[in-house]
Amino acid sequence: MTTTTKPATRVTSSHRRHRPGAGALALRQGRLEITQFLRSRESVVFTMGFPIIMILIFASIFSGEIGGGVKYTQYFITGMIATGLMTVSFQNLGIWIPVERDRGVLKRYRGTPMPKWVWFAGKVIMVVVIGIAETALLLAFAVALFDLDLPGTAGKWLTFGWVAGLGVTACTLCGIAISSLARTARSGSAVVTPVALVLQFISGVFFVFTDLPTWMQQVAALFPLKWMCQGLRSVFLPDGFGAQEPAGSFELGRVALVLALWCVIGVVLCLTTFRWTTKRDG
Numbered sequence: 359m360t361t362t363t364k365p366a367t368r369v370t371s372s373h374r375r376h377r378p379g380a381g382a383l384a385l386r387q388g389r390l391e392i393t394q395f396l397r398s399r400e401s402v403v404f405t406m407g408f409p410i411i412m413i414l415i416f417a418s419i420f421s422g423e424i425g426g427g428v429k430y431t432q433y434f435i436t437g438m439i440a441t442g443l444m445t446v447s448f449q450n451l452g453i454w455i456p457v458e459r460d461r462g463v464l465k466r467y468r469g470t471p472m473p474k475w476v477w478f479a480g481k482v483i484m485v486v487v488i489g490i491a492e493t494a495l496l497l498a499f500a501v502a503l504f505d506l507d508l509p510g511t512a513g514k515w516l517t518f519g520w521v522a523g524l525g526v527t528a529c530t531l532c533g534i535a536i537s538s539l540a541r542t543a544r545s546g547s548a549v550v551t552p553v554a555l556v557l558q559f560i561s562g563v564f565f566v567f568t569d570l571p572t573w574m575q576q577v578a579a580l581f582p583l584k585w586m587c588q589g590l591r592s593v594f595l596p597d598g599f600g601a602q603e604p605a606g607s608f609e610l611g612r613v614a615l616v617l618a619l620w621c622v623i624g625v626v627l628c629l630t631t632f633r634w635t636t637k638r639d640g
Contacts, residue, residue, distance in 0.1 A: 388483025531624025
């Protein structure tokens with residue numbers, strides 16, 4: 359018995375030494391998610407190209423200033439960055455997770471020894487990588503064609519980082535949560551796209567926010583996109599422009615508070631609503 363037990367112990371120890379760590383598992387899953395995303399031409403073109411196409415159209419139509427020496431393009435870029443991050447996180451996940459659920463991909467993941475959190479980590483890594491690439495491409499395009507003025511201080515870049523980080527986190531969690539509303543793979547787009555479009559129109563993405571009706575501004579203030587746009591305006595617009603905001607300032611403290619609150623709400627919604635299988639699977 360002693361002779362047969364020792365080899366088994368040595369084999370087990372060897373397997374443990376070669377077992378990937380938590381970080382390696384997450385990175386592998388993230389690499390897989392990015393590869394799958396890049397293989398979908400429709401997703402790549404829409405996600406990466408939509409903000410660029412929209413800024414090309416709007417900057418060509420509205421080539422003047424919105425006041426205070428601020429070019430319309432300088433104002434419009436803030437909404438395009440915010441909506442681009444929302445597209446790659448909220449909209450992309452809300453549409454594609456139901457597809458994976460309907461095809462039984464999530465059910466198979468659930469049946470493997472891989473920890474469940476690794477799958478979620480892969481989605482987060484994909485969103486972060488694609489979001490950074492999309493934002494960098496959009497800024498490069500705007501600088502080259504429309505003379506966009508980039509933030510000139512480290513403080514503004516720091517604000518850019520935490521606004522984008524909190525915003526994309528909130529949108530990612532909400533995207534995972536809303537994916538459970540779609541009953542089939544085909545209904546994912548029908549559920550998510552109208553929500554995203556409405557939020558874009560009422561949050562100051564396509565229009566100057568203060569030009570919108572008061573009731574529309576109040577509705578938009580309930581959701582993250584408005585606060586993402588407002589926080590980014592503090593980065594790309596002059597400090598004095600904050601006086602033209604509805605509250606008379608950029609309210610960065612409130613921006614951080616609301617986005618953080620939506621991160622908490624997103625976590626709660628994910629924990630209480632997320633489903634690995636369709637209703638027909640039980």
